[in-house]
Amino acid sequence: MNYLEEQLQQLELSGKVEQFEIYNRILEKCYEKRNTNIFHYFNTFLVLLNEYLNFDSKPDIRIRNLISKNFKICFSFIRNSNNMEAFNKYFPTFNKYIELISDALPKAKILQYIGYFFWMKQDFTGSIKYLDQSLEILNKSCSSNEIPARYTNLGFIYESAGEMGKAEYYYKEGLNFAKKHNSESALKMSYDAIGRLNLSRGNYSKAILYLEESLNLHFDDKSLDKVSVINNLATAYSFHGELTKAKQAFKQIHQKWIKEANPELYYSILVNSATNFKKMNENIIAEELFLKSLEFAKTQNLPGLLGECYICLGPLFFETGRAELALNYYQKAMKLAQQTKNEKNMLAIYKNMGLLYKEQCRFVEAIEILTKALYLAKKQKNTSLILKFLQMQSDCFRKMNNFKDAFLTLEEHNKRKDKYYNDKKNSEKELRDNPLIGNMKRKSYVFRNSDSLLSRELIQKIGTQVIGRNQVFLKVIKQTLLASGNSSSGILIRGESGTGKEIIAKIIHYSGARSDKPFVAVNSASFITGIANSALFGHLKGSFTGASSRQIGHFEASNKGTIFFDEIGDMPLDIQSTLLRVLEEKEIYPIGSHKSIKVDFRMISSTNVDIYEKVKNKEFRLDFLHRINTLEIVVPPLRDRKDDIPILTDYFIDEICTRLEVKRPSISASALKMLCDYDYPGNVRELCNTIEKLVIFCKNHEITSGDIYLLQNGDAKVFSGNQKWGTMNLEKIEKAVIKQALFESNNIKAVAARLLGISSSSMLRRLKKYDI
Helix, strand or coil, X not given: CCHHHHHHHHHXXXXXXXXXXXXXXXXXXXXXXXCCCHHHHHHHHHHHHHHHHHHCCCCCHHHHHHHHHHHHHHHHHHHHCCCHHHHHHHHHHHHHCHHHCCCHHHHHHHHHHHHHHHHHCCCHHHHHHHHHHHHHHHHHHCCCCCCCCHHHHHHHHHHHXXXXXXXXXXXXXXXXXXXXXXXXXXXXXXXHHHHHHHHHHCCHHHHHHHHHHHHCCXXXXXXXXXHHHHHHXXXXXXXXXXXXXXXXXXHHHCCHHHHHHCHHHHHHHHHHHHHHHHHCCCHHHHHHHHHHHXXXXXXXXXXXXXXXXXXXXXXXXXXXXXXXXXXXXXXXXXXXXXXXXXXXXXXXXXXXXXXXXXXXXXXXXXXXXXXXXXXXXXXCCCHHHHHHHHHHHHHHHHHCCCHHHHHHHXXXXXXXXXXXXXXXXXXXXXCCCCCEEEECCEEEECCCCCCECCCHHHHHHHCCCCECCCHHHHHHHHHHHHHCCCCCCCEEEECCCCCCHHHXXXXXXXXXXXXXXXXXXXXXXHCCCCHHHHHHHCECCCCCCCCCCCECCHHHHCXXXXXXXXXXXXXXXXXXXXXXXXXXXXXXCCECCCCCEECCCEEEEEECCCHHHHHHCCCCCHHHHHHHCCEEEECCCHHHCHHHHHHHHHHHHHHHHHHHCCCCCEEEHHHHXXXXXXXXXXXXXXXXXXXXXXXXXXXXXXXXXXXXXXXXXXXXXXXXXXXXXXXXXXXXXXXXXXHHHHHHCCCCHHHHHHHHCCCHHHHHHHHHHCCC
C-alpha cells in the first residue's frame, strides 16, 4: 500500500476536523508527484468544507489555516501547469471562500497566481487589482524573504499595459526592496525588469547594462529565468546594432529543452530572433520564424504573442513589397491591442502605420496616426520615439507644402532634442586648469564646461558631442575637417576599437558637400560571399529563391552621399576584388540584371587591425588599399590622450544623468585618479560604459573609489595601490579581500564571488573556512 492509499484509508476512519489535515497531506503528495488527480481530491475537500460549514460557520484558526494551505496547493498546481481551464473553474470557488483564507502568505501567493492568469487573458486591470492586494498583504504581514518578485510582477503588468511610468516606479521599488533586504533574487529580477523597460523605451545601452548585470547573477544554465534574460539581452543587442552578438545570444537559447519546458517563451525567442534576422537582411529566415510563432499563438490562443507577431510581420511585408498585407496585419494588431487596452503595442502599431502611410505619400493619414503615436510616446516617456515622430510629422507637412506646420513641428523637435542632450548642463564658474578643488574636508572634482571641437550645427547632425584638449587629438579633428573638403577621395580611418572612428567618418560626411545626402554604414566583417553581393548591389525580383521584390543595395542607397565600410580589414579577399572594380568604374550590377547602374559616392573606410601587416601576409589586397586610402587618418587611443579623461568623465556624467533623468553625482578625487590611471583597452567607448555603470550603481549620489573597486571585479592592480595589509600571511590577505568584496557587494555572496573571479561554491567554502 502506497502513501496515498494509506491517507485515503485513514480519511474514511477520521472525523471531519482530522480530515482537513489528511486532505492537506493528500494534496501535497499529488502536487509533489504532479498527479492530476489533485483536482478530484480538491473537489472532495470542497464537499467536506461545505458539510463542515453547515454546523460551524466560523471555523477556528487551525481549520482556517488548513483551508488556506489547501487552496494554495491547488492554485500552485494550476499555475505551474499553466492550466487556464482549471483556473476558470476554481477562481469563482476562491472568491466564494476568500473570507476563510486567512493565512497571509498562502493568500498572497494565490493572489499572485490570479494576477498571472488575468495577465494571460490580457485583462491588465484585473491583474493589477489582485497583484496590488497581494503586495499589500505581503508588506503588512509576511517575511521579506517571501515572493521577492512582489514589486516586479506588478511593474510587469503595468509595462505590458504600456503604463511605463508606473512600471518604472514599481521596478525601482523592487530594487530598493532588494537592497534593503539583501535579496539576491529580488536584485536580479529588478535588474532584468529595469533592463526590459529600457528596451521598451528604446534606451538600448542602458537596457544592455542592466540585463548584463542580471545575467551575471544567474548561475543555473537550465533556468527559464536565465533564458528570459538572455532573450531580452539579445533583443537589446539587436536594436543597439550589435547584430553578431545578438545572433550568438539567440543561438545560445534556441534549444529543444526550452520548447518543452515553456513553449510560449520559446516562440517569443523565435520572434525576437526573427527580428534580428530581419535587421541582417535575412528576410526569408525572418518570415519563416515569424509565421511559425504566429501559428503557435493562434493555436494556443495567446493574444500577447499573437499581437507581437502581427506587429513584427507588418514591416517585413511592407519592406518586401507587400504593403496591403502589411496594413492588414497592422489593423489586426490594432484591433487586438484595443480589446486588451495594450498601449505598449498600440504605440508600436502607430509607429509602423505612420511609416507606411508616409512612404505611400498618404500624408494626411500619416499625420493623423503620428499625432496618436506622439500622445502615447509622451505618456510612456519614450524620448527617442517622440523625436522620431516629430521629425516624421515635419517631413509630411513639408511634402504637403504646409511649411508653417513643418517649421513649428521641427522647432519642437529641435527644442526637445537640445533639452534631451545638452540644455541641462549647469553653467559653472570657470575654474583653474587643475580641476581639483576643496569641498569642506572632502575633495571632489568640479569641471569647467567641456571644450567642444565642433559647431552646434554639426553636433546635431552627427548626433554626438566631440570634446578634448589633447594636442594630438586636436590635430586629428583639424585633419578630419580638412578631409571633408574633398568629396571624392577615398579615406581610411585607422584606430583601435572604441576610439570613435565612425564619428570621424560622420564628421567628414556632414561637414562636406554631400552632407544633405545619405550616410550608409556597412559592417565589412559580416560579409559572406553570395549574400554580400545582394547586400551591396541589390537584386531584382525573382533573381533567386525568396527574392519577392526589387531590393536596392548599399551602394545604390548611398548614391550622391557617403558609404562607410567599418572593419574593412576583415573584408574577404574576393569581395575586395569586386569592390575594386566598383571603385574604378563607379557602376554596379544588381543580381539578376545585365544593365549597369551608375553610382556617385564617396567611400570612407575604417579598421582596427594593422592593415599593412595584413597586406604583407596576403590577407588584404595592396591595390585595393591604394584605392581606399587617398587620405589616411589615425585616431589615437585613449591611453595616449589621458589629459582628456577628466573632461570626458565630466561630459559623460552630465550627458548620462540628463538622459536617464537622475540627479548628478559628485566624483571623489581618488575615484577620478583611478579612472585616469586605467589604460582602457576599449578606449572612449569603454570609458563611457564605465561611467554609465558608475552613475547607475553609485550610492549616496557620490562616485567613490569603492564603486570602482566593485566595477573592476577586484583587479589586483587596483587593490595593490590602496590596501596596506601589514602582513604577508596569505590566509589573512585572502580573508581581508573576501571581506572587502562582501562589503562592496552589499553582502550579496554571488556578487562578491563574481568580484573575486571565483564560483559561488568556492566562495561558500572560503566563508566556511574563515568563519565569515
